[in-house]
Amino acid sequence: MEEKTKNKLLLVLYASQTGNAIDVAERLGREAERRGCPALVLSVDEYDPASLPNEDMVIFVVSTTGQGDTPDSMKVLWSFLLKRSLSQSWLKNVKYAVFGLGDSGYQKYNYVAKKLDKRLLDLGATPVIEKGLGDDQHPSGYEGAFDPWMSSLWNVLHQSNPMIFPNGLEYEISYLKLMEQPKINVTYHDANDTDVRTRPFSMLARVTVADLNSIEVQFGRARSMSPGTLSEKIHPDCFLRMVKTDPLCKAGCGKDVHRLELEPVSSSIQYEVGDVLEVLPGQSAASVDAFIKRCNLNPDSYITVHPRDKDQKLFDTSKCSQMLPVKLRTFVELSMDISSASPRRYFFEIMSYFATSEHEKERLQYFASPEGRDDLYQYNQKERRTVLEVLVDFPSVQMPFECRMDNTLWKEAKGSLLILVSWT
16 A cells, blocks of 8 residues: 555545545545646545555545444544554654535534544644535535635645645646546447347346346446445345335335335345345436437447556456446446436536537536536535436537546446345
């Protein structure tokens, strides 16, 4: 891990449960690089906490879930920081900043950010700025606190060390320049070189046993190319079909709890009470078809998707046992949340560069500006517009497929983790 962070002036570590902390961390890294400061953005579970004393400056972005709960990815880091063997001067040479994401509607509002800030202080680290606390209850969501906090952070860092932003705070590289170095590389393949000819994954409800092997191949290939899977498992232990769902709470109680009845499709499942089941979101065939048509894509083409690191070198794909071509339609269906998640603010700014209609370009630029933040929040979050709906609202925008797949623009399809309590 030391080699990975070597020569990086700014390290951003995030702990996210739903994806908002990733949005904030990615934006911090992106805005730093636009100002000429190299940045490395990592999930806290990708970083060795024993290396913290070697860092000059660290920005932490952490969310609080439920009743003050720590995100799953942060539990190892937090346990390490609580070790009694760590002295009060362990982080004496480290400067840091903390931004938290929470909801003031809960009693333990931003509890994780507050306790992390206190623990870093106890270990001798020096804060460069007061911790920022994003609030979902704010009219602009967490961005209402984040925008001014980030601006203050850049000013403080520049004053303490002008070489962090060698060209000054006013200097900014255009987003188009950054986009010339995409995080995603897509390779298209001749369909004759592939060995999968199957029905859409959304037809699993009507699948036969004879189809399962080919569906498992599709599933494995799409999962191996997706950076957003919750678990490291590429192939599922078995496929399940939902046959019934019953609400367990009274209407209007403010909670949405259901009893799900599932049955194995491919084989029996071995489990114990308390085991965790990952359930992937489903997308309707109509939505997938509409997205592909709107983006002028060929659903029958075969692709491989490779993420790129900061140095624009392909990741080691040898770790992915199924890094083989997959149908574009299958990849969209399994890996891209086009019909439920709202796109990120950055998405609107990038769209403005590809809009050929002046009216659409002006509206997108307004949404991406500080002045349009509240209106964007109303349009995008409050009205819960999806990626597909936004693309339909701005028909002149034609973005490269690589841009649409970049998960710094909008959220990838993620599964939900459910605890098994019974099986009948």
